[in-house]
Amino acid sequence: MTNMLIAGCGDVGTALGLRLAADGCRVWALRRDIDRLPEHFVPIRADLADRATLGSLPREIDVVYYTAAAGQAGDDAYRRTYVTGITHLLDALRTAGARPRRLFYASSTGVYGQDRGEWVDECSATVPRRFSGRQLLEGEAAARAGRLPVTVVRFAGIYGPGRDALIRRVRRGVPCAAEPPCYTNRIHRDDCAGVLRHLLGLARPQRCYVAVDDQPAPLREVVDWLADRLSVPRPPLAVAVRDGRGKRCSNGRLRASGYDFLFPGYRDGYDSVLRVDEGG
Numbered sequence: 053m054t055n056m057l058i059a060g061c062g063d064v065g066t067a068l069g070l071r072l073a074a075d076g077c078r079v080w081a082l083r084r085d086i087d088r089l090p091e092h093f094v095p096i097r098a099d100l101a102d103r104a105t106l107g108s109l110p111r112e113i114d115v116v117y118y119t120a121a122a123g124q125a126g127d128d129a130y131r132r133t134y135v136t137g138i139t140h141l142l143d144a145l146r147t148a149g150a151r152p153r154r155l156f157y158a159s160s161t162g163v164y165g166q167d168r169g170e171w172v173d174e175c176s177a178t179v180p181r182r183f184s185g186r187q188l189l190e191g192e193a194a195a196r197a198g199r200l201p202v203t204v205v206r207f208a209g210i211y212g213p214g215r216d217a218l219i220r221r222v223r224r225g226v227p228c229a230a231e232p233p234c235y236t237n238r239i240h241r242d243d244c245a246g247v248l249r250h251l252l253g254l255a256r257p258q259r260c261y262v263a264v265d266d267q268p269a270p271l272r273e274v275v276d277w278l279a280d281r282l283s284v285p286r287p288p289l290a291v292a293v294r295d296g297r298g299k300r301c302s303n304g305r306l307r308a309s310g311y312d313f314l315f316p317g318y319r320d321g322y323d324s325v326l327r328v329d330e331g332g
């Protein structure tokens with residue numbers, strides 16, 4: 053039986069773990085609050101930021117997924133989660149005598165600072181504009197320092213069941229600028245899990261994948277579509293507070309690897325979220 057460790061097993065990690073368990077894998081799930089894990093995962097209660105709590109990791113781990121997310125904003129919280137946490141985990145795995153064949157590290161498209169609407173992919177320059185992207189980039193480097201084969205997966209904004217911030221914003225009628233068009237990128241939670249599972253099945257996964265759907269779109273376009281779908285008035289126009297146009301993230305490499313999206317665009321994805329809300 054293949055032994056999977058999901059470190060930071062939250063929304064994406066749990067969706068992934070359920071798929072891996074259905075494939076016949078044993079899923080070891082690490083987080084601080086293990087009461088929120090499905091019953092058939094093997095729970096590991098530990099704090100990635102506290103090396104002393106990582107004393108009893110199983111030796112038989114074959115593959116590691118690192119999907120921890122900082123629960124709060126701020127440089128220190130991000131550093132603890134994305135840099136210190138992975139460093140501690142790799143050290144603890146070494147101490148346990150574990151020799152996983154691959155580590156998948158969940159990162160973010162926030163590592164790209166491009167802001168003029170240009171396309172970015174795995175080969176684009178990474179000059180983050182914010183502290184969060186800088187810490188994630190350091191986290192990617194810390195993951196690679198462990199001398200395991202590493203695949204970094206850079207997710208765009210994740211939405212899905214219960215992750216409905218934009219829907220609530222549209223319902224509240226929060227004003228949104230139309231000019232200049234500001235591109236946004238996203239991926240449904242179930243595709244995050246699907247991508248991580250898909251990459252495991254590749255004979256030679258590459259070092260990095262950008263994981264976004266097929267449809268980067270200006271925020272105003274998404275907001276208008278959601279308002280129409282919800283049958284509420286389109287939110288008022290706002291004056292743009294900055295001149296940035298965002299970036300468009302390409303999933304070309306992921307697509308070429310054979311991944312087939314459950315939700316290739318925001319319309320399908322949000323429609324499914326709303327149908328669940330509507331009980332349909």
Ligand SMILES: NC(=O)c1ccc[n+]([C@@H]2O[C@H](COP(=O)([O-])OP(=O)(O)OC[C@H]3O[C@@H](n4cnc5c(N)ncnc54)[C@H](OP(=O)(O)O)[C@@H]3O)[C@@H](O)[C@H]2O)c1
Nearest residue numbers: 060061062063064083084085099100120121158160209210
């Ligand atoms: N949100 C987005 O739009 C977005 C965009 C790009 C990339 N990502 C990345 O996608 C990945 C998956 O995110 P998600 O949506 O699944 O996040 P999530 O639902 O918040 O899950 C994160 C998990 O990490 C655990 N965790 C956090 N700090 C920990 C610590 N010190 N020790 C042990 N466990 C810890 C949390 O559990 P406990 O609190 O119980 O410990 C939680 O279960 C993350 O790497 C995230 O950074 C997210």
